[in-house]
Amino acid sequence: MKTKKILLPDNELPRQWYNIVADMPNRPLPLLHPGTKQPVTKELMNRIFVEELVHQEMSTERFIDIPERVQDIYRIWRCTPLVRASELEKALDLPSGIKIYFKNESVSPAGSHKPNSAVPQAYYAAAQGLNRMTTETGGGQWGSAMSMAAEMFGLDLRVYMVKVSYEQKPYRKSMMNTWGADVFPSPSDTTEAGRKILAENPNDGGSLGTAISEAVEMVMTHPDARYCLGSVMNHVILHQTIIGEETLRQMEMTGDYPDVVIGCFGGGSNFGGIAFPFLRENLAKGRKTRLIAAEPTCCPKLTRGKFEYDFGDVAGFTPLIPMFTLGHEFHPADIHAGGLRYHGAGTTASQLYKDGLFEAVDIEQVESLAAGVLFAKTEGIIPAPESTHAIRAAIDEAEKAREAGEDRTIVFNLSGHGVIDLYAYEQYLSGALKNYTLSDAEIAKTVSRLEKLA
Numbered sequence: 001m002k003t004k005k006i007l008l009p010d011n012e013l014p015r016q017w018y019n020i021v022a023d024m025p026n027r028p029l030p031l032l033h034p035g036t037k038q039p040v041t042k043e044l045m046n047r048i049f050v051e052e053l054v055h056q057e058m059s060t061e062r063f064i065d066i067p068e069r070v071q072d073i074y075r076i077w078r079c080t081p082l083v084r085a086s087e088l089e090k091a092l093d094l095p096s097g098i099k100i101y102f103k104n105e106s107v108s109p110a111g112s113h114k115p116n117s118a119v120p121q122a123y124y125a126a127a128q129g130l131n132r133m134t135t136e137t138g139g140g141q142w143g144s145a146m147s148m149a150a151e152m153f154g155l156d157l158r159v160y161m162v163k164v165s166y167e168q169k170p171y172r173k174s175m176m177n178t179w180g181a182d183v184f185p186s187p188s189d190t191t192e193a194g195r196k197i198l199a200e201n202p203n204d205g206g207s208l209g210t211a212i213s214e215a216v217e218m219v220m221t222h223p224d225a226r227y228c229l230g231s232v233m234n235h236v237i238l239h240q241t242i243i244g245e246e247t248l249r250q251m252e253m254t255g256d257y258p259d260v261v262i263g264c265f266g267g268g269s270n271f272g273g274i275a276f277p278f279l280r281e282n283l284a285k286g287r288k289t290r291l292i293a294a295e296p297t298c299c300p301k302l303t304r305g306k307f308e309y310d311f312g313d314v315a316g317f318t319p320l321i322p323m324f325t326l327g328h329e330f331h332p333a334d335i336h337a338g339g340l341r342y343h344g345a346g347t348t349a350s351q352l353y354k355d356g357l358f359e360a361v362d363i364e365q366v367e368s369l370a371a372g373v374l375f376a377k378t379e380g381i382i383p384a385p386e387s388t389h390a391i392r393a394a395i396d397e398a399e400k401a402r403e404a405g406e407d408r409t410i411v412f413n414l415s416g417h418g419v420i421d422l423y424a425y426e427q428y429l430s431g432a433l434k435n436y437t438l439s440d441a442e443i444a445k446t447v448s449r450l451e452k453l454a
């Protein structure tokens with residue numbers, strides 16, 4: 001009988017996160033203070049973020065111990081299953097040499113990979129004696145995960161949620177409220193940044209960039225609060241490597257080793273989380289696993305963006321970040337994969353991409369949702385709209401292998417389920433969902449403004 005699902009026993013769970021910075025051929029460039037253009041000081045970072053997270057952000061240590069208390073909470077849902085997508089393979093009529101596996105991060109309480117970082121972030125905040133946190137959320141997954149984690153460690157949480165998602169996904173707000181968080185649609189009238197945007201356009205649907213501006217402004221005006229982020233930063237990707245570390249051990253149990261590892265790409269945390277441990281194996285042991293980031297066609301920062309210093313938010317409150325970006329003023333179309341609507345990629349992922357250590361593809365939303373529906377009909381799980389980009393990319397890889405007459409073992413990260421994001425499926429099934437083609441001129445408009453910053 002073929003193995004369908006691979007799990008690790010509790011006592012074999014990884015006890016350390018992996019920090020790719022230790023093994024990068026070129027280390028990431030520093031974040032710069034927008035005023036002085038000098039590297040940001042630890043003091044400023046500590047004013048915005050939790051101290052231990054700033055320490056991890058700048059760390060070059062290869063492995064970082066996962067605190068016991070965090071391991072305890074991880075064990076509520078970890079290890080997550082690695083599943084052979086044999087039903088999907090059958091539907092695609094793949095030859096036996098082409099195998100598809102998926103790592104199922106949708107089994108967490110919040111329904112995505114996000115709690116892998118939310119839990120340690122809340123843990124370190126509580127350990128520092130803080131009692132108030134602020135964050136933003138795009139699709140609502142990070143806000144949900146952080147709400148759960150904040151509650152577990154006795155922290156108050158305020159969440160700025162991108163307004164289009166707030167309106168499309170009322171149950172996300174209910175989840176956050178159930179875990180005790182306060183949720184505001186962004187742009188909101190609770191901050192200068194939000195009020196300015198609303199004055200220009202009262203119907204602005206918001207973006208992650210805008211929500212970050214609001215959350216950071218809130219922290220800068222409340223000395224007892226700290227800000228936390230669900231993607232982009234090194235420390236977030238570090239926490240997410242628990243995914244890849246488990247996958248490595250689970251793949252060993254199958255007797256296969258991946259030729260291709262795929263993750264959808266918003267800021268890079270679930271992609272880096274599954275891919276960077278395999279990248280370490282490439283760098284250290286000469287393995288040749290191809291790593292593929294799947295981004296949406298309407299927000300193509302890797303495939304069509306530029307590597308520059310740019311702000312992480314629309315208002316320009318954050319440090320300048322060296323990254324592949326479409327420009328911080330880029331306003332992505334209101335697609336359903338809210339978690340992928342971010343203008344930039346994280347610094348480590350950006351440097352690694354610049355150095356040619358992983359690949360990127362862009363995927364249209366109608367094609368990605370079609371892949372999501374096929375996955376739901378075969379493997380049963382309704383994937384998050386974000387994750388459908390990875391599924392599409394995995395199917396494309398399988399088809400290419402078939403055309404080339406090659407064997408291929410493909411692993412993708414199922415970053416979350418879509419049971420709270422059914423609006424996207426409704427639109428798709430009714431035929432109302434459209435692809436959105438982004439012209440070069442549109443990209444040039446916001447990317448060309450970057451030159452002035454450097």
Ligand SMILES: *Cc1c(COP(=O)(O)O)cnc(C)c1O
Binds near residue numbers: 231268
């Ligand atoms: C947040 C999210 C993403 C995108 O963020 P990354 O940091 O790039 O992983 C993708 N999938 C799901 C389900 C998410 O919640």
